[in-house]
Amino acid sequence: MDDLSDITITRRSLLIAGALTATSAAMPLSADAQTPATAPSSPPPSxxxxxxxxxxxxxxxxxxxxxxxxxxxxxxxxxxxxxxxxxxxxxxxxxxxxxxxxxxxxxxxxxxxxxxxxxxxxxxGTPAKLHPMQAAFVKHDGYQCGYCTPGQICSAVAALDEIKQGIPSHVSPDLNVKPLLSAEELRERMSGNICRCGAYSNIIDAITEVAGGTA
The missing domain is CATH 3.10.20.30 (Beta-grasp domain)
Structure with a gap:
């Protein structure tokens, strides 16, 4: 009996010691014991x-x-x-x-x-003297929220210049036809400009008017 009692006490002591060890490991170190990590220094911008x-x-x-x-x-x-x-x-x-x-x-x-x-x-252009493309966007309501409008207008101006130079798009059926102006052409050339409000038909109308065409 004495031997068995000694064994039980020993096991209990081991369990208690293990629990104390796990608890102490989970506790944060004191402020004095903590060593702050040195932040890596980033090189200055070039x-x-x-x-x-x-x-x-x-x-x-x-x-x-x-x-x-x-x-x-x-x-x-x-x-x-x-x-x-x-x-x-x-x-x-x-x-x-x-x-x-x-x-x-x-x-x-x-x-x-x-x-x-x-x-x-x-x-x-300026508010007092709009570019023809800006005026056409206003006339044909080629915008709603207006966030995409500056990019749409800049892209439209450049797209008409491309057409004037005879630069084809991916949908140009005949490179001998001048100018390369149609609704399909304009949609392709303006496909990189997204209008979240969906004012695409009005945008095409505005560009067509400035181009002097009937797309």
């Missing part, structure tokens, strides 16, 4: 200076080399007409015209356009 022509005015900037053209226009030059939509080049809200071609400004770095010529929605 800055660069460059200049480009924006809406007919020479602009000098010094920005992080990772700055997109969209952020340079909005955050550094405060030209907030160009909108940040998806920020992945899928919606077209950030469309601007660079050296005569429309691009998604969220997909290109600002430093890549050193010496370039950039036109944003602010450079197309």
């Amino acid at each position: 800055m660069t200076k460059f200049s480009f022509d924006v809406n007919g005015k020479r602009q000098m900037l010094e920005v992080d080399t990772r700055t997109t053209l969209l952020d340079a226009l909005r955050e550094h030059l405060h030209l907030t007409g160009t909108k940040k939509g998806c920020d992945h080049g899928q919606c077209g809200a950030c469309t601007v015209i660079v050296d005569g071609r429309r691009i998604n400004s969220c997909l290109t770095l600002a430093v890549m356009h050193d010496g370039g010529k950039i036109t944003t929605i602010e450079g197309l």
Whole structure:
């Protein structure tokens, strides 16, 4: 009996000791015992200076080399007409015209356009003197919420210039037909600009009027 009693006490002691060990391991260390982890130091941003022509005015900037053209226009030059939509080049809200071609400004770095010529929605017209495309959008109600409108208008202006140059689209049936203007052509050329409100038919009407066609 004495031996069995000793064994029982020993097992109980082991269980108690194990529970105390688990509890102490789960408790946080005291403030004095804690050693703060050293945060990894990030390298300073690489800055660069460059200049480009924006809406007919020479602009000098010094920005992080990772700055997109969209952020340079909005955050550094405060030209907030160009909108940040998806920020992945899928919606077209950030469309601007660079050296005569429309691009998604969220997909290109600002430093890549050193010496370039950039036109944003602010450079197309003013409230007192609208660009014909802006006036047509107003006339045909080519917008609802208006968020995509700056990109739509910039893209439409550039698309008509492409048609004028005879540049075909994926749906151009005959490259000898000039101008390459039809509702199908315009829809294809404007397919990179998404209108969440669905004002597509009005947008086509506005572009067609400016083009002088009957699409």
